[in-house]
Amino acid sequence: MSTEENARPDLQSDQTEPDQTPSDQTHQSDLLEAVPPAEEAAKVAIAADRLSLNYAGRPALDAVTLSIRHGLVTAFIGPSGCGKSSLLRCFNRLNDLNDECELSGTVTINGEDIYRPDVDVIDLRRRVGMVFQRPNPFPKSIFENVAFGPRLQGVKSMAALEDTVEWSLRGAALWDEVKGRLDRSALELSSGQQQRLVIARAIAVKPEILLLDEPCSSLDPISTLKVEELIHDLKSRYTIVIVTHNMQQAARVSDYTAFMNQGRLVEYDSTDVIFTNPKDKQTEDYITGRYG
Amino acid sequence: MPGLKVSRRRFTPKSWISGSWISLSSKLATGTVIAIIVAVLLILLSGAVSYFWPRPIYEFWVERSGEAAVPVHGIIAGKENAADGSARLLIRSVTAAGDDPATPGTDRLPAADYVWLPETAVVQRSRPHHLTAMETRDGRWHWGYVVQLQVDGEILAYTGSLIDFSNQLLAADCAAQQHMINALRPARVADACSDAEFIDWRLLFEDAERRQVTVAGADILQLMQPNGAGLLDRIASFATHLVTFRSPNRYAPHHGQDIVAAIYGTVLMVLVMSLVVSPLGGLAAVYLHEYAGRGWLATVLRVAVNNLAGVPSIIYGVFGLGFFIHAVGGRFDQWFFADKLPVPTFGTGGLLWAAMTLALLTLPVVIVATEEALARIPRSLKEGGYALGATQSEAVRYLLWPLALPGLLTGMILAVARAAGEVAPLMLLGVVKQASSLPIDGNFPFLHLERKFMHLGYYLYDLAFRNTNLKEGLGLLFAVALLLVVVVLVLNLSAVFLRNRLYDRYRKLMS
Numbered sequence: 183m184s185t186e187e188n189a190r191p192d193l194q195s196d197q198t199e200p201d202q203t204p205s206d207q208t209h210q211s212d213l214l215e216a217v218p219p220a221e222e223a224a225k226v227a228i229a230a231d232r233l234s235l236n237y238a239g240r241p242a243l244d245a246v247t248l249s250i251r252h253g254l255v256t257a258f259i260g261p262s263g264c265g266k267s268s269l270l271r272c273f274n275r276l277n278d279l280n281d282e283c284e285l286s287g288t289v290t291i292n293g294e295d296i297y298r299p300d301v302d303v304i305d306l307r308r309r310v311g312m313v314f315q316r317p318n319p320f321p322k323s324i325f326e327n328v329a330f331g332p333r334l335q336g337v338k339s340m341a342a343l344e345d346t347v348e349w350s351l352r353g354a355a356l357w358d359e360v361k362g363r364l365d366r367s368a369l370e371l372s373s374g375q376q377q378r379l380v381i382a383r384a385i386a387v388k389p390e391i392l393l394l395d396e397p398c399s400s401l402d403p404i405s406t407l408k409v410e411e412l413i414h415d416l417k418s419r420y421t422i423v424i425v426t427h428n429m430q431q432a433a434r435v436s437d438y439t440a441f442m443n444q445g446r447l448v449e450y451d452s453t454d455v456i457f458t459n460p461k462d463k464q465t466e467d468y469i470t471g472r473y474g
Numbered sequence: 475m476p477g478l479k480v481s482r483r484r485f486t487p488k489s490w491i492s493g494s495w496i497s498l499s500s501k502l503a504t505g506t507v508i509a510i511i512v513a514v515l516l517i518l519l520s521g522a523v524s525y526f527w528p529r530p531i532y533e534f535w536v537e538r539s540g541e542a543a544v545p546v547h548g549i550i551a552g553k554e555n556a557a558d559g560s561a562r563l564l565i566r567s568v569t570a571a572g573d574d575p576a577t578p579g580t581d582r583l584p585a586a587d588y589v590w591l592p593e594t595a596v597v598q599r600s601r602p603h604h605l606t607a608m609e610t611r612d613g614r615w616h617w618g619y620v621v622q623l624q625v626d627g628e629i630l631a632y633t634g635s636l637i638d639f640s641n642q643l644l645a646a647d648c649a650a651q652q653h654m655i656n657a658l659r660p661a662r663v664a665d666a667c668s669d670a671e672f673i674d675w676r677l678l679f680e681d682a683e684r685r686q687v688t689v690a691g692a693d694i695l696q697l698m699q700p701n702g703a704g705l706l707d708r709i710a711s712f713a714t715h716l717v718t719f720r721s722p723n724r725y726a727p728h729h730g731q732d733i734v735a736a737i738y739g740t741v742l743m744v745l746v747m748s749l750v751v752s753p754l755g756g757l758a759a760v761y762l763h764e765y766a767g768r769g770w771l772a773t774v775l776r777v778a779v780n781n782l783a784g785v786p787s788i789i790y791g792v793f794g795l796g797f798f799i800h801a802v803g804g805r806f807d808q809w810f811f812a813d814k815l816p817v818p819t820f821g822t823g824g825l826l827w828a829a830m831t832l833a834l835l836t837l838p839v840v841i842v843a844t845e846e847a848l849a850r851i852p853r854s855l856k857e858g859g860y861a862l863g864a865t866q867s868e869a870v871r872y873l874l875w876p877l878a879l880p881g882l883l884t885g886m887i888l889a890v891a892r893a894a895g896e897v898a899p900l901m902l903l904g905v906v907k908q909a910s911s912l913p914i915d916g917n918f919p920f921l922h923l924e925r926k927f928m929h930l931g932y933y934l935y936d937l938a939f940r941n942t943n944l945k946e947g948l949g950l951l952f953a954v955a956l957l958l959v960v961v962v963l964v965l966n967l968s969a970v971f972l973r974n975r976l977y978d979r980y981r982k983l984m985s
Contacts, residue, residue, distance in 0.1 A: 273863060276860060311862070312857075312861035314858065318857070319857040319858075330859075334864055389975060
């Protein structure tokens with residue numbers, strides 16, 4: 183109660199400051215323009231244009247248009263079932279696995295339409311790595327987990343694989359904890375370690391973009407902290423898109439934040455703006471905890 | 475803790491019975507199942523043990539109407555109480571005026587047979603220590619006394635005890651007489667002795683009616699004095715007979731080799747079947763789960779697979795006969811074994827076709843078990859593979875297949891249990907009473923899958939019908955049945971062991 187009351191006046195005072203009118207009349211087409219002009223020149227990694235998705239006839243995404251900046255961390259927030267994970271899965275075409283999934287609109291990555299029929303989905307997924315909500319290490323050794331992607335790409339030399347595994351595990355801040363037991367089963371690791379192992383596995387194929395689907399939702403606070411630090415470190419090398427329902431986390435790790443609700447992109451702006459000066463009433467309600 | 479109520483619920487017979495009706499009835503059901511299993515095993519076990527346990531030989535003095543009492547030697551095979559209160563004993567003995575009376579002047583005694591003795595006619599019964607049971611190579615049993623022993627034509631001092639005699643020989647360090655000593659040891663089976671070791675020895679044997687015959691050592695299979703044997707000797711005798719699968723009490727219409735051949739046949743057939751059914755069932759399950767989708771074709775396939783499990787096994791036998799033996803085997807013969815025709819090679823029943831047919835029979839079980847295992851694999855695992863750029867086939871091969879293996883092995887356990895006990899289809903597919911050669915031997919190519927084979931289940935079936943004196947024959951039946959149970963158990967346990975090792979590896983993931 184008290185925290186809410188403390189938080190609200192702040193936000194309200196922020197809101198009244200600029201001349202933007204907080205309303206729900208924001209259209210998706212406006213959102214692209216809503217990106218501050220100073221960063222327009224920055225490279226766009228992923229762009230979705232009027233992206234709609236139906237699961238078995240039930241709409242999951244409704245005409246989402248947004249562009250994700252290269253080399254930054256973008257967070258998707260929103261209540262459960264708002265379509266943020268579905269949107270994420272459009273970026274590496276993981277929704278293709280579901281037969282009942284219909285998609286319209288376009289998604290471009292580095293300017294290329296990834297839903298063109300002649301696109302090599304396998305290569306796309308290599309370039310766009312993904313980490314899931316629950317750690318999903320393969321029932322293999324730690325080494326084999328990380329080496330799985332490179333092996334699929336035909337890397338056979340043991341020396342090369344060892345290099346990649348060490349590089350990836352170091353990259354995922356896990357090397358020091360597991361270097362002595364690479365041949366042990368990955369299932370023996372704690373869930374925090376497993377999640378970092380999965381991140382190591384994802385970066386072992388040297389992707390350009392990392393999609394993190396609520397990577398900390400099943401982790402304890404200390405593991406969460408480690409993964410967040412890791413995201414911070416990885417930022418310099420990868421474009422990261424993270425789905426989270428933890429708003430503090432979004433505020434801590436991301437540069438841009440998109441708020442989604444009921445399959446629509448409600449508001450998309452730099453994290454600072456979203457959390458201190460949201461333009462939309464829904465965003466404000468969600469962030470202040472009145473909702474969801 | 476004063477505030478906390480102390481539970482009075484402890485395990486007592488009463489607490490076990492109390493509780494809700496569902497808990498009670500489930501306990502009763504479980505108890506019944508366990509009782510049935512235990513009863514089956516106990517009956518088999520007691521029958522088998524009695525078959526191999528050396529029984530005492532009796533000397534009965536029997537008084538027939540008005541005549542003087544005469545001795546009868548034999549084993550008590552049963553007892554029957556008549557309605558009027560009188561009892562009679564079923565004796566296995568040589569005294570019966572059977573169809574094969576002793577011919578004076580020859581060295582043959584009459585064959586043993588069953589005879590009923592009214593208990594009132596038996597004036598005296600005893601178990602003399604030196605009463606001897608002798609089984610000869612022609613399958614006859616005799617009960618009587620050894621009167622004299624001769625080695626190389628020389629008559630030896632004989633006290634009446636075979637043990638004394640063999641010790642005497644051992645003390646004299648007669649290495650060359652090993653065979654004889656073996657034969658003389660109570661309950662020792664001399665079957666395995668090679669003829670090279672054989673020296674000329676014979677004994678003078680006298681039966682209850684004082685007929686004497688000289689029997690050559692080479693003709694003797696077993697020579698025992700069970701009455702004088704102590705418990706340890708009896709146990710040793712039991713063990714020896716168990717290993718050779720030969721009864722110390724009665725002629726068995728079989729040889730130890732038959733049992734060995736039947737075990738070989740059963741195990742080999744099950745192994746070949748496993749080799750066929752595991753890849754077939756596993757891959758079919760992968761197809762159904764991963765590729766078939768939810769269309770009408772997949773539905774038809776699933777229904778077909780589930781219904782196949784309910785088809786009576788004899789129908790598989792007919793199918794195997796028509797398809798494998800006549801169609802496929804006949805074609806094989808025309809293509810590859812034309813020089814041997816009209817003698818069929820693969821165009822007749824044999825181990826391979828029996829194993830293939832049983833593989834079809836057990837296929838549904840394997841498919842269903844594997845598919846269930848595949849369905850239990852978390853979706854996220856496959857997605858993890860796809861997210862790394864795995865193709866569907868790579869995800870199946872490297873991620874799903876290893877995890878489906880324990881399920882496949884569960885299916886194999888059920889399949890093995892079913893196949894090892896199946897008899898009906900085998901009768902159409904090349905199982906025989908007596909195989910002239912094993913399907914596996916030292917001759918190239920070592921594994922002869924086209925050969926006819928023996929099978930424990932069929933052997934059991936055959937024994938049951940061959941045995942007219944069921945009462946005593948049950949012993950052998952039980953022994954073979956127990957052996958079949960043991961073979962199935964060993965096959966099953968090895969699959970369980972394999973599966974548990976795999977489960978250990980993946981347990982954390984599945985939980």
